[in-house]
Amino acid sequence: MISPQAILKDTFGYDEFRPGQLKIIEDVLDNKRTLGIMPTGGGKSVCYQIPALMLSGLTLVVSPLISLMKDQVDSLNEMNIPSTFINSTLNYREANERMRYIESGAVKLLYVAPERIENDDFYNWLSHLPIDLIAIDEAHVLSSWGHDFRPSYLNVIGPLNSLPTHPNILALTATATNRVQDDLTDILGIADENVIKTGFERNNLALKIERGVNKPRYVLEYVQSHVNESGIIYAGKRKDVEKIYEDLKEHGIKVGKYHAGLDDEERHQMQEDFLFDEIDVMVATNAFGMGINKTNVRFVIHYSLPGTIESYYQEVGRAGRDGLAAEAVLLYSPGDLRLHRFFIEQSEADEEYKQSLTEKLREMNQYAKTDMCLMNYILKYFGEVKTTPCGRCSNCLDERPVVDVTSDAQKVLSCVVRMNQKYGRSTVAKVLKGTASFANGWREFGKLSTFGLMHDQTLKFIEEFIDYLTANDFLQTTNGQYPLLRLTSRGLKTIKGELKVNRHETNITKINRPIVADGQFDEDLFERLRKLRLDLAHAQDVPPFVIFSDRSLKDMSQIMPKNSQEFLSVNGVGHAKLERYGDKFIHEIKEYQK
Structure with a gap:
């Protein structure tokens, strides 16, 4: 039997597996039920696509992302891997034709939406197929603790477990x-x-937070300084999407928009234009992007604060999927919290789920205020400990002066202790401020030695400073509707004078740093190859990245292959793409060299 390594090179055109891929593939081939947790752009699809080619039967891919299915199927068929999908975009006749084609045994991978499996007739049809493997993509939506829980997705697990071929499962x-x-x-x-x-x-991803900037001006200047680069700008409200779109369009930017207020046809056209590089920048609500497999997105800007770190990291993960340098910028304003709190309060979800969303929002807000390495903060949130700073994020590169705020930190931490760690941020802040209405009453806060200890500061400053201490692990909050402040081990060391607290000054604007360069390649040749790729994409009605990623084109612009053997050394070129496109791209390179 051909090895996974050989398939990776000959079919997919890659020399080495990414971390975790081979181990997942081996476990799947050993018929072990497996859960793979990999970052966006980490190569999850290869983990079931290679086993699909090695197993005798069919691989069923269950995915909630209908918009992604066509792109993935197009990409697989480009590599001569017979694949298809059945979802709500097909009419009855088209679905029937595909079902007969699948029955013939000609297909190796079938993509379906979970709702389709809930249909009794479709499930009965599935039960007669030789299914060896089930790949459940975006598996986090199965969990009520996830950021995108879909209860209906749980309904398909029982039926899938009951399939007569007892297929293995990879989530x-x-x-x-x-x-x-x-x-x-x-x-x-x-x-x-x-x-x-x-x-x-x-x-390859540089995280960045900009606090207190003029958002419209920042976005315009950023996009103008990243001309001809593909990017996504996420905004929380439709009116913000429209405003940003009109502003960029007025300044000559090739821009599109995407939100639920547009009709289906307009949304589809905007998405197609973005995928085909007809527009450079997409301004959208978070309805856009799920399942968008565009590999050459160089930047993602969040115009407003996302509701959870999970959704934020998933959205910024749409930048740099080709492995080249990319940047993610969050424009932070405390007012963004109000919109999220309103949506949570108006939600029809049960109280436990609402509380879960409130806790996630609080963690997202802490991320926006931390001084620690941004990548490390996210890793900590996902249960991963890393002590070495990334060296790429805006906090790591922050050039503002650092000031010693240990004295103020000790005042706050001491107050939390003297209040027996039984109160939340707002109450602690008012005691430190010395708010008159809090002096007397049954709790007798006025008798505390910390009462009014920070009377010379505004209440807003004290509350934000408490947020800062929480975000940087000197304090932590309990779960529940009314979160209480508790000291951490770092906070205890600070009270004892064993640890200093340093903070960047908050009144100096940081410099907008450019994206890290991708290395040496011939930019003129790269643009010429992009043009050829776009022409081929239009002729075949597939997005350009389905033919070759930007990374592949930049590799060609550096190697400048002169024959088939050299063309195979390009990242992402396997035998199928050599056969299909090799002559055209080699000819273009030779013409350029003349």
Whole structure:
């Protein structure tokens, strides 16, 4: 039997597996139920696509991302891997034709939405197919502790477990806290030793937070300084999407928009234009992007604060999927919290789920205020400990002067202790401020030695400073509707004078740093190859990245292959793409060299 390594090179055009991929593939081939947790862009799909080619029967891919299915199927068919999908975008006749084609045994991978499996007739049809493997993509939506819980997704697990061929199951996700991971292993019957986590760090992604900037001006200047680069701008409200879109369009930017207020046809056209590089920048609500497999997105800007770290990291993960340098910028304003709190309060979800969303929002807000390495903060949230700073994020590169705030920190921490760690941020802040209405009463806060200890500061400053101490692990909050402040081990050391607290000054604007360069390649040749790729994409009605990623084109622009053997050394070029496109691209390179 051909090895996974040989398939990786000959079919997919890659020399080496990414971390975790081979271990997952081997466990799947050993018929072990497996959970793979890998960052966005970490190569999750290869983990079931290679086994699909090695197993005799059919691989069923269950995914909630209908928009992604066509792109993935197009990409697989480009590599001569027979694949198809059945979802709500097909009419009855088209679905029937595909079902007959699948019955013939010609297909190796079938993509379906979970709702389709709930249909009794479709499930009965599935039951007669030789299914060897089920890949459950975006598996985090199975967990009520996840950020995108879909109760209906749980309904398909029983039927899938009951298929007569007893297929193996591989679950994959990019965003799973330890709590979500435990939930998934219980739901899917996966042993702890078969959970493969590759780490959540994205080494090519530079995270950045801008606080207190003029958002419209910042966005315009940023986009103008990243001309001809593909990017996504996320905004929380439709009116913000429209405003940013009109502003960029007025300044000559090739821009699109995407939100639920547009009709289906307009949304579809905007998405197609973005995928085909007809527009450079997409301004959208978070309805856009799920399942968008565009590999050459160079930046993601969050115009407003996302509701959870999981959704934030998933959205910024849409930048740099080709492995080249990319940047993610969060424009932070405290007012963004109000919109999220309103949505949570108006939600029809039960109180436990609302509380879960409130806790996640609080953690997202702490991330926006921390001084620690941003990548390390995210890794800590997902249960991964890393002590070495990333060296790429805005906190690591912050050039503002550092000031010693140990004295103020000790005042806050001491107050928390003297209040027996039984109160929340707002109450502690008012005691430190010395708010008159808090002096007397049954709690007798006025008798505390810390009452009014920070009377010369505004209440807003004190509350934000408490947030800072919480975000940087000197304080922690309890769960529940009314979170209480508690000291951490770092906070205790600070009170004892064993640890100093340093903070960047808050009144100096940081410099907008450019994205890290991708290395040496011929930019003129790269643009010429992009043009050829776009022409081929239009002719075949597939997005350009399905033919070759930007990384492949930059590799060509550096190597400048002159023959088939050299063309095979390009990242992402396997035998199928050599046969299909090699002559055209080699000819273009030779013409350029003349």
